[in-house]
Amino acid sequence: MDSLPLWLLVVIFIAAAAVVWVAGIQLSKTTDVLDDRFHLGSALGGLIVLAVATNLPEIAITVSAAISGNLEVAVGNILGGIALQTVVIVILDAFGKRGKDVSPLTYRAASLVLVLEALTVVAVLTVVIAGSQLPSSLVFLRLTPDVVLIAALWVIGLILVRRAGKHLPWKDQGHAPDASPHASGHRSRRPQSPHKERATWKVVLVFAISAVATLGAGVVLERAGDAAAGQIGLSGVLFGATVLALATSIPEISTGLQAIRQGDDNLAISDIFGGNAFLPVLFLIATVISGQAVLPSANSADIYLTALAALLTLIYAVGLIFRSRRRVAGMGIDSLTVAAVYLIGIAGLFAIAS
Numbered sequence: 001m002d003s004l005p006l007w008l009l010v011v012i013f014i015a016a017a018a019v020v021w022v023a024g025i026q027l028s029k030t031t032d033v034l035d036d037r038f039h040l041g042s043a044l045g046g047l048i049v050l051a052v053a054t055n056l057p058e059i060a061i062t063v064s065a066a067i068s069g070n071l072e073v074a075v076g077n078i079l080g081g082i083a084l085q086t087v088v089i090v091i092l093d094a095f096g097k098r099g100k101d102v103s104p105l106t107y108r109a110a111s112l113v114l115v116l117e118a119l120t121v122v123a124v125l126t127v128v129i130a131g132s133q134l135p136s137s138l139v140f141l142r143l144t145p146d147v148v149l150i151a152a153l154w155v156i157g158l159i160l161v162r163r164a165g166k167h168l169p170w171k172d173q174g175h176a177p178d179a180s181p182h183a184s185g186h187r188s189r190r191p192q193s194p195h196k197e198r199a200t201w202k203v204v205l206v207f208a209i210s211a212v213a214t215l216g217a218g219v220v221l222e223r224a225g226d227a228a229a230g231q232i233g234l235s236g237v238l239f240g241a242t243v244l245a246l247a248t249s250i251p252e253i254s255t256g257l258q259a260i261r262q263g264d265d266n267l268a269i270s271d272i273f274g275g276n277a278f279l280p281v282l283f284l285i286a287t288v289i290s291g292q293a294v295l296p297s298a299n300s301a302d303i304y305l306t307a308l309a310a311l312l313t314l315i316y317a318v319g320l321i322f323r324s325r326r327r328v329a330g331m332g333i334d335s336l337t338v339a340a341v342y343l344i345g346i347a348g349l350f351a352i353a354s
Contacts, residue, residue: 001227009228012220017250019217023210024254027053029262030207031255037200053211054251055275057218059282066286071297074286079128079302082276083309084245087342088252089316092268093335096260104332106319109265113164117273118317120157124150124280125310131283131295132303144293147284154281214251221247242346269316276309301352308345312338 001009031053052059058077065074093105131146138144198206225247252275256268286294298306319334328336 001223002230004227006228006231009224009231013224013228013247016217016220016224017247020214020221020250021254023213023217024054024251025258026206026210027214027251027255029258030203030210031267033198033203034200034207037203052278053207053214054255054271055248055279056211056215057221057248057251058279059285060215060219062282062286063289066289066294069290069292071286071290071292071294072299074282075294075298075302078279078282079298079306079309081245081248082125082279083305083312083342083345084242085249085252085272085276086309086312086316087338088249088256089269089272090331090335090339090342091253092256092260094329094331096257096265096268098330102327103325104319104327104335105260105265105269106316106332106334107323107325109269110320110323111266112168112170113161114266114269114273115317115320116161116164117157117270117277118313118320120153120161121273121276121313122310122317123153123157124277125306125313127153128280128283128295128298128306129303132298134293134296136293136296139287139291139293142288142291143284144287144295146295147287150280151284154277157277218248218251221250273313276313301349304349304352305345308342311345312341315341 001012004012058081061077062074065071065077089105096105097108127146127150131144131150134144134146225243229243252272255271259265259268259271283294315334315338319332324333326333331339
């Protein structure tokens with residue numbers, strides 16, 4: 001796409017974004033039904049089904065980069081987007097539900113299960129930072145200890161979230177008072193999905209088609225955005241952390257807004273945390289394919305963004321615990337803090353890149 005004129009790249013970018021947006025809505029609606037049919041609960045559905053589907057573009061790019069041996073692209077693609085995907089919660093908080101009497105998103109969705117998901121993200125990102133300091137020669141059977149530990153932490157997180165969705169030895173099983181009404185596993189009382197009365201195979205088919213559309217359009221988004229960034233002179237690190245990260249976050253924005261409209265505030269946040277916890281697991285795939293240690297190839301900007309993502313996640317974990325009802329500029333105090341910290345963080349990234 002590098003040879004195409006800038007105006008055409010912009011048109012392609014917008015068209016691909018529209019496809020991803022529509023497909024994301026269908027992913028959210030069908031995930032709602034599949035959660036119910038297979039008794040996953042929306043927390044686990046967000047951690048696995050929806051999180052994996054909305055991250056298909058990142059999966060494709062990581063696999064492609066690993067096959068070509070371009071490990072820097074694989075690392076930057078994954079770590080560069082986690083911080084901005086956390087900022088997606090700011091967008092969901094500000095535009096999901098509006099009105100004078102509407103409480104912030106973390107007040108409505110408060111649950112210890114979501115706090116557990118946030119801690120899983122922080123644990124995985126901590127191992128990412130530690131793994132980047134290991135020697136690149138530490139490879140055995142096409143695996144390294146850091147990527148194995150990341151995958152193990154992700155699986156443990158899934159198990160703990162599943163158990164927490166069934167029972168927690170806290171008052172009301174860890175559900176906060178006045179939160180969005182939901183039973184175990186974050187199952188909300190939401191409006192009927194148009195897929196509710198359809199046969200399971202039809203719902204799975206719509207989900208699969210939407211996932212493929214998300215994958216194809218997501219890759220086009222990134223290719224067109226990358227070519228446009230090159231023409232306007234935006235550096236690779238800054239492009240990956242801003243434009244590219246925003247482009248690959250479109251599925252999360254689309255599915256998150258749809259989940260909130262369906263009354264499932266918990267799934268909206270769970271999708272973000274689930275995707276952020278899942279993305280570093282792709283390092284395992286990249287390591288197996290390339291046969292090389294992936295994380296030691298991370299540069300200073302990648303590690304910086306990883307630490308920033310962990311900090312933003314912790315801010316939301318605190319917000320879920322304290323549940324402030326105050327809104328400023330149409331969003332909760334935690335979302336406002338995350339937006340401010342992210343902007344300061346990007347300013348620091350400019351300093352690193354220069």
